[in-house]
Amino acid sequence: MMDLISSHLISSHPESEISGADAEHQTHEFFVDMTCEGCSGAVTRVLKKIDVKFDIDLPNKKVFIESDKDTGVLLETLKKTGKTVTLNPKMRVWIVFLLCLAGKALAAPAEEEPVIDEVEVGSNPVQVETGEFDEAIEIVEDFAVEHPCLNHHCKKGKVCEVDDNNEPLCVCQDPLTCPAPAGEFEHVCGTDNKTYDSSCHFFATKCALEGTKKGHKLHLDYIGPCKLIAPCLKNELGEFPLRMRDWLKNVMVTLYERDDENNLLNEKQKLRVKKIYENEKRLIAGDHSLDLLALDFEKNYNMYIFPVHWQFGQLDQHPSDGFLSHTELSPLRAPLIPMEHCTTSFFEACDADQDKYIALEEWAGCFGIKEQDIDKDLIV
Ligand SMILES: [Ca+2]
Ligand SMILES: [Ca+2]
Structure with missing residues (x-):
């Protein structure tokens, strides 16, 4: 899945940004999805073969290469590691997360289940990763056969x-029993503005505060250590939905392109x-100026209606009640905030x-979808 996404992103990336052949010993920055020392070893091996100077930043999953080789050549070399490699980390993270949200929704049982612990976490490792940040996902403890805890699901934390x-019983996990984080990238920031070593540490702490006002208000805010997030200015706030809307549309196109094997979209959705996909005026994925995004929305408004509805449906799962809670928004917010x-x-x-829930009308309105175009039937 990852390779497909990254190659899609690369092929759609503006030519000018891929080619760096004319610059002498330019430093190229790549995002490589390394999750362990072994993975960075693979990067070292492939880069040593082509004799370039490089530096690996494992916690931030970045590889810096000093070379006069073309960026495309370096990209191909890095891809030999089998890891996801991209030039544009922001876009990549977005698409991967949105695709994974889609995958997770499909892994859930088709019939509506009132009990959250029936949600299955699929075998896709990235799906499990997304689950890390979803407070509503339950985990299954792996015990020997016939142990009472076998198949007894406990909430995160x-x-x-x-x-x-x-008799099996779910009790709060002692944060001391959480695995030590492999790096700073596993840290999470809580809404209490405290950095936790990992999401496990966070949820264990939240569990200990269960029933208190403090515990009720505590949520996982974002992935990574707490940092100063610059205040959002009014004009910047206006730009945000332009980019997000474009991303949502491109996620749909990516899903459509790879749907043969995955069936992530149903027939009705595929048609939409x-x-x-076939619209010749479609703005191809990439970094576009805000003016262009605004103009495209105005001219090709109809293209954006379905992706905005689709994303709402992806998030509104725990429970699927037409409102997004803080917890339901978390898988989208947490990787995005930093x-x-x-x-x-x-x-x-x-x-x-301001009732702390985002209704479909509120959501669609945020993305500039007109009231008369809001349609519950678009959410399947
Ligand atoms: Ca909901
Ligand atoms: Ca509301």
């Missing part, structure tokens, strides 16, 4: 224990996206009636 009657400092202001502004 809790572990299964057996009581005196040999086909129209967008990159886009207007994220929090945007979602706050979306909640027009």
Whole structure:
């Protein structure tokens, strides 16, 4: 899946940004999805073969290469590691997360389940990764056969224990039992503005505060250590939906392109996206100026209606009630906040009636979809 996405992004990237052949010993920056020392070893091996100077920043998953070789050549070399490699980390993270949200929704049972612990986390490793940031996802403890805790699901932050009657019981996990983080990239920032070593540490701490006002208000705010997020200025807040809307549309197109194997879209959805895909006026994925994005929205407004509805449906799952809670928004917000400092202001502004939930009408309105075009039937 990752290779498909990255190659899609690369092929759609403006030519001028890929070619660096004319610059002498230019430093090229790549995002390589390395999750362990072994993965950075693979990068070292492939780069040594082509004899270039390089530096690996494992926590931030970045590789800096000093070379006069063409960026495309370096990109191909890095891809030999089998890892996801891209020049444009922001776009990549977005698309991967949105695709994974899609995958997760499809991994859930088709019939509506009132009990959250019925949600399955699929075998796709990235899906599991997304689950890390979703407070509503339950985890399954891996115990020996016939242990009472086998198949007894506990909420994130809790572990299964057996009581005196040999009955399974979910109790708060001691943060000390959480695995040590592999690097700073596993840190998370809570809404209390405290950095936690990992999402495990965060949820264990939240569990210990269960029933208190403090615990109720505590959420995972974003991925990465707490940092100063610059205040979002009014004009910047206006730019945010332009980019997000364009990303949503491109996620749909990417899903459509790879749908043969994955069936991530149903037939009705495929037909809708086909129209967008085949539209010759479609703005191809990439970094576009805000003016161009605004103009495209105005001219090709109809292309944006379905992607905005689709994303709402992807998020509204726990429960699927037509409202997005803080927890439901979390998989989208958490990776986005460190990159886009207007994220929090945007979602706050979306909640027009300030009831802490974002209704479909509020959501669609935030993205500039007109009231008469809001259609619950577009969410399948
Ligand atoms: Ca909901
Ligand atoms: Ca609301």
